[in-house]
Structure formats: structure tokens, C-alpha cells
Amino acid sequence: MENSKVQLAIVGVGKIVRDQHLPSIERSGCYDLVATASRNETIDGVDAYKDIQAMLGDRPDIEAVSLCMPPQYRYSAAHYALSEGLDVLLEKPPGATVCEVEQLAELARTNDCCLYTTWHSRHGAAVDVAREFLRRADVEIQSAEVHWKEDVRKWHPGQEWIWQAGGLGVFDPGINGLSILTYLLPQRIFVESAQLHFPLNKAAPIAANVSFRTASKCKVSAEFDWRIDGDEQWDIELMTNKGTLCLSSGGAQLSLDGQPIEVPVHSPYGEYEAIYDKFARAIANKESAVDLTPLKLVADAFLLGNRHHVEDFVE
Numbered sequence: 001m002e003n004s005k006v007q008l009a010i011v012g013v014g015k016i017v018r019d020q021h022l023p024s025i026e027r028s029g030c031y032d033l034v035a036t037a038s039r040n041e042t043i044d045g046v047d048a049y050k051d052i053q054a055m056l057g058d059r060p061d062i063e064a065v066s067l068c069m070p071p072q073y074r075y076s077a078a079h080y081a082l083s084e085g086l087d088v089l090l091e092k093p094p095g096a097t098v099c100e101v102e103q104l105a106e107l108a109r110t111n112d113c114c115l116y117t118t119w120h121s122r123h124g125a126a127v128d129v130a131r132e133f134l135r136r137a138d139v140e141i142q143s144a145e146v147h148w149k150e151d152v153r154k155w156h157p158g159q160e161w162i163w164q165a166g167g168l169g170v171f172d173p174g175i176n177g178l179s180i181l182t183y184l185l186p187q188r189i190f191v192e193s194a195q196l197h198f199p200l201n202k203a204a205p206i207a208a209n210v211s212f213r214t215a216s217k218c219k220v221s222a223e224f225d226w227r228i229d230g231d232e233q234w235d236i237e238l239m240t241n242k243g244t245l246c247l248s249s250g251g252a253q254l255s256l257d258g259q260p261i262e263v264p265v266h267s268p269y270g271e272y273e274a275i276y277d278k279f280a281r282a283i284a285n286k287e288s289a290v291d292l293t294p295l296k297l298v299a300d301a302f303l304l305g306n307r308h309h310v311e312d313f314v315e
């Protein structure tokens with residue numbers, strides 16, 4: 001009998017693969033994880049290769065790949081996989097540049113493959129509840145503020161790539177807030193101004209403040225900071241004519257004027273389970289799901305931003 005599960009491989013085994021991809025793939029029931037390609041890391045019981053070329057050369061049974069290495073090193077693997085006719089899932093951010101991902105989307109169309117640019121935070125337990133509220137005809141959004149702050153030493157220990165060009169610095173977590181914001185708001189936003197704070201010894205910002213413009217009078221801003229000692233803050237506050245809606249804990253909790261709103265119960269893997277469900281549906285329908293909006297906003301913040309130098313960052 002033919003195996004109806006997608007024969008999946010992972011490229012770039014690291015923190016997010018172990019924390020989220022592996023349990024979510026296992027719980028999905030739609031995939032057989034048949035191989036990995038990673039220079040140093042392996043997963044017990046799964047065939048391991050050093051790179052994607054060696055893996056696909058040896059394993060014609062592989063139908064889809066999840067690319068989980070840092071964004072600067074993803075394009076050539078994605079291009080190779082799509083050229084070989086495989087379906088491709090890209091961790092966030094989908095690439096180091098906007099144009100490379102547009103080119104991958106074109107290649108996926110040409111080769112009749114599925115390309116999926118994931119934005120895991122959009123699948124937070126409270127995000128769709130917030131979106132429904134904001135899309136009500138009687139709700140008018142007056143302003144929105146993203147506050148995305150965490151301790152870089154706690155969340156990104158030893159991740160040298162994140163400080164290098166293309167690693168996005170504080171926008172690596174910050175883009176999660178922007179992915180939710182652009183999913184929630186009914187109108188498009190674009191960068192009006194940005195202040196980017198670069199440690200003298202790093203190629204990526206440690207903090208940033210961004211103001212956005214909209215076609216309406218709605219004021220939108222975002223503050224990203226990695227220099228936090230205490231608890232992280234991953235919140236979006238939306239001031240509306242019906243009260244202040246606060247989406248907190250990275251999209252897991254919701255309140256209106258301080259009163260909690262009930263949201264669906266998610267497992268700790270809820271966001272990535274939703275991602276793998278969506279990927280399975282996209283593969284079945286041969287339909288790409290490509291949204292570059294959060295990456296474009298970050299790219300525009302780099303284009304337009306004033307750069308300020310701050311003290312060296314020493315881990």
C-alpha cells in the first residue's frame with residue numbers, strides 16, 4: 001500500500017528544530033521524518049547527512065524539506081530543493097533579502113512546487129480572536145503599539161549569526177511582532193521613520209524604534225529591545241473605540257481594558273502544529289503560501305533608519 005504521509009527532511013538542526021519542529025511533526029501524523037542535513041547536528045534514529053545535496057542525491061524518496069538554518073544560509077538550499085521538485089517550508093524570516101524569496105516563489109510556481117513562508121507567531125492562541133474583534137464593522141482602530149523586548153543573553157546565547165549582516169539582530173524576534181501586527185490590521189502599513197541602535201562591535205541592531213504610516217489616521221509604532229534584564233515583553237496594544245485590546249505573551253493572551261478574554265487552549269507546540277497542518281494542506285493542494293510583508297517592513301526600517309552607535313555588546 002502506498003504511504004500517504006509526506007516524506008519529510010529537515011535542514012539545519014538546531015534550537016528551534018528540537019524545541020518545536022520535532023514534537024510538532026511527531027504530533028501531526030501527516031509526516032514521516034526520514035532524514036536530516038546538518039553540518040554538525042543529528043537526530044537520534046533519523047538518517048543524517050552533512051548537506052542537502054548529499055541528502056537529496058541519496059534519498060529520492062524525500063518529498064518535502066523544512067529549512068531551519070539561519071536566514072543568511074537558506075536561499076541556496078531552498079533553490080536546490082525547489083529545482084529538484086520538492087515542497088519547501090521556510091522558517092521565519094524566510095530569507096536574508098526580499099528579492100531572493102520572490103525569486104524562490106517564482107521557481108516554485110514554475111516547478112509546480114509548494115513554497116511556504118512560515119510566521120509562527122500568527123498561530124498564537126489569541127491571535128485569531130483578536131483579529132475577529134478588530135475586523136468587526138463597529139470597531140475602529142485608533143492606534144497600535146508593538147512592544148517586543150527580551151534579554152538577548154537569555155534567548156539567543158551563542159548565536160553569532162544573529163549579530164551578523166542578514167541576521168536581523170533585534171528584528172529577529174521583532175519580526176514576530178510585525179508578523180502578528182500585519183495579520184491583525186485591516187489596512188496596510190509602511191515605515192515612516194526608524195531609529196536603529198547598533199553596538200559598535202556588531203553588524204545588527206540591539207534595539208530599534210519604528211514609526212509606521214497608514215492610509216487612515218491610525219498611528220502605529222513598534223519598539224524592539226534586547227537590553228532587558230527581567231521578564232520579556234511580547235505585547236501588542238491596540239487602542240480602539242471599544243477599548244484597549246492587549247495581545248500579550250507573544251499572541252497567547254488577550255484582554256480588553258484589562259479584562260481577560262477567553263481564548264482557545266493551545267498545547268506548548270500549538271503554533272508549530274498549526275504550521276505543519278498548514279504545510280500538509282498546502283502540499284496536498286500544491287498551493288504556495290508566501291507572505292513577505294513582515295520582511296519588507298524590516299528591510300524598509302534598515303533602508304530608512306537613522307543609525308546610532310551604542311556600547312559594545314559582550315555576551
Ligand code: NAP
Nearest residue numbers: 012013014015016038039040041068069070073091092093
Ligand atoms: P540555531 O540553533 O543557532 O541554528 C540552527 C542550525 O543551523 C544550527 O544548529 C546549525 O546546524 C545551522 N547553522 C548555523 N549556522 C550556520 C551556517 N553558518 N551555515 C549553515 N548552517 C548553519 O538557530 P535557531 O534558534 O534554531 O533558529 C533558526 C531559525 O529559526 C532562525 O531563522 C530563527 O529566527 C528561527 N526561529 C528560532 C526560534 C528560537 O526560539 N530559537 C523561534 C522561532 C523561529 P549545523 O551546525 O549542524 O549545520
